[in-house]
Amino acid sequence: MSTAISFTKGHGTGNDFVIVPDADGELHLTDDQVAALCDRRFGVGADGLLRVVRAAAIAEGAAATAAGVEWFMDYRNADGSAAEMCGNGVRVFARYLTAVGWADAEAGPVLIGTRAGVKPVTVHERGFEVDLGTFRIDESEVLVRARHLDVARPGIGVDVGNPHVVVALPSHSELTGIDLSRAPQLEPAPSSGANVEFVVPSDPLVHEGTGGITMRVFERGVGETLSCGTGVAAAALAVRHWAGAAAPDVWQVGVPGGELGVRVVDVGGEPHVLLAGPATLVFSGEIALA
Template structure:
């Protein structure tokens, strides 16, 4: 099966990249000629029969993506669209690590020119995102976060229950949207986090309508060092499994911890340790009374090639 799906893409150049270990197959499609099927995505992302990756990202003009023509008209500077698919071929709205890897890929391909300190607008299924090039990586403004079950969360500070594989008792959790869905549960210590079995998806009840990524977090002790709050996180990504990092998940984890601690001083700077490294999360107030969520961290390309015919 995988050989047939890959043969249909024979001759297509690709790159392999990652952002704190969250890895992706990257395709440049400036003429929108290579719409990939879910089966082809799953074949390319398979770690034994394909190239391997947590997902696939296709670079295509926003104006050429069905259903997003209006986004292109309203935000013409967002020329490039991040067509992101999960490892299993399912469509995902946004990936915070992926958008950093995507912009790094565009830069390496010569499709954009972004000096250090300059920004680029990117189209996505979660809206237009602004990515700034840093000296040592990229900062992606993912926009405002929100509560998926707002009424329940406001009443109880939790709105869901999460049950990891092998556990008899579920944990209280908070479901947060970063343009894509997340459910965050806190654990009391790092050893418990280390011992979690995330081979299969944790049970979430009630589950967000389109499923959920699930983050387990442990705050550092002390929580704040030099003005930055710190926490550790592991994640099971919807349609993928456990990944070494999840950018929107790191933002959701910080947002949940911040929400639970809202009776104390508001913390705007966070450092989130994931198995693949360290990412930064910043909450920045906006003129309309909301706040943007800014994710920062590195991105790298590790390989290039051409998909083979057999």
């Protein structure tokens, strides 16, 4: 027996999602059901699923509820596994809330509960901007191996609410030549895995006060995606760290699906990283849930 559920398809720079409204938390999706919905041949097709649920209706939303936040983004990777955060997803989530009238972005920041804490999302000239919060850079060297990468390269760990390893490459030809149909191998391997970003700095690195990079990403639980919002932020933070004290706080990052903006700002005496970019709703429909 199957049940029909409503959904909306959305994306942020090609990083796409199945959005499932479940305001009262009545829908309990298994990993297999999420994977089936995200399947590009037999389902809707997406890099992940965003369940739109009131924070009070999900156990993981307790902290958000205590902070007075109404909505929680229950984000699941394409294989069904839960993830802490999604920078593109949270902007698409905000777009959905405003489109259906569950939030008013013009009235001020839309506060969204996630497994990585409450994230404020505001209207921006690029679309929406999310404050991802504080970040942490781990300089412990991680060796990264990938298909068609001639030798293992050192990577740096960056945590922006979820884990990343960023690798710098010298040329665009090397960036485009990597085969990301298989997961890069990390040594030592993080206990919870990590998203892996391969980055080429622009030449010049800084133009009119804005840093520039181009990147590709392999997302854990998904594979290569056209964009990864938290990965974009992590990549900009890594290159900013490598560039030293004179590095800018504003970055433009090119991904296969488009461009996103990253800013580092002071919030309450702590550096926060902000991510700005488009968020688009494509179509809505119903699908049978096995």
